[in-house]
Amino acid sequence: MTDEKAPDRDPEAVSKFVESFAAQLVEAGLQRMPARVFAALLSSDAGTLTSSELGERLKISPAAVSGAVRYLAQVHMVSREREPGSRRERYRVHADQWYEALTNREAVIKRWEHALREGVDSLGATTPAGRRLAETLAFFEFIDGEIVAMMERWRVHREKLFGSQ
Amino acid sequence: MTDEKAPDRDPEAVSKFVESFAAQLVEAGLQRMPARVFAALLSSDAGTLTSSELGERLKISPAAVSGAVRYLAQVHMVSREREPGSRRERYRVHADQWYEALTNREAVIKRWEHALREGVDSLGATTPAGRRLAETLAFFEFIDGEIVAMMERWRVHREKLFGSQ
């Protein structure tokens, strides 16, 4: 229980990375706490941290951890694991899984497509505006398929770079 | 000049589309005013509207229009045109241009890559965490190239669907 389990590298450097990467995620639209929690997990050696570890490293309350993790789990950027025989939870980032989630704006795109379809209908498919919406819709439909294929190629490519696992 | 220039279709229906599409954009991270202004432009027959037309349709102040348009222009989702011989401005959405802007998260991705590179350096490329970051970095580098190629294919595909222009 004497916590001499080598915090990964210089905590200073880690923290610096965490905050700067989190800032970029925020810039891209993620909320601040989820961004920080996520970055912290990403930079942990095991790829997992407990709630209290997160609280300490980021200097935030258990409530904040709880909220951030709930969000991240919802969008599949982290998963939660129960340590067997303990009420303590571990939160894990799967390197490969998270950017798939990120790319997978599927739900978002589907809703856009839906709204666009309604737009085409109600404005009339032959009006100039209707045609513009139809083209946009076609674009997203195209993208849908492309992304799937792209991720396939990535997995092959990844294999080449890093080997199996 | 008697304004009998058919407002594109049923204003009710248009407004309904505008608000619902804008809501989806907001959901995806855009601010509310830019989203509404953008949706309004998208659903206009000419693909352009003046500042005051936007103000009327969306029931917002000139200041709000100004702010929204500034943002949209910055991210290349709309362009501004001066009507020759008038102080009045028109804002235009290029159907093809805007989703290219949308896909073009280039700047964002570059910054992520930068942050990740720093992370790999400071955590050490051989640590587990460092390796995780390196893999993520490789993913984004892969994506960079893919998106360019994808947009090429889209242009070909678009041609097929809608003919030239």
Add this chain to the structure above:
DNA sequence: CGCTAGTTTCAGAAATTTGTGAAGTTAAGG
């Protein structure tokens, strides 16, 4: 069974963001 370590929920304080009215700026047109 009750105690306790761990997490979640909740109400509210604090910070941030958003949109407005009003004043400021610019250039067109007399």
Add this chain to the structure above:
DNA sequence: CCTTAACTTCACAAATTTCTGAAACTAGCG
């Protein structure tokens, strides 16, 4: 030049979001 139409900037009020401490909940473990 002066007036006026059109956009922009700015200070601030209002709305929203974010984070916290405290209370409530839950399940191990003695």
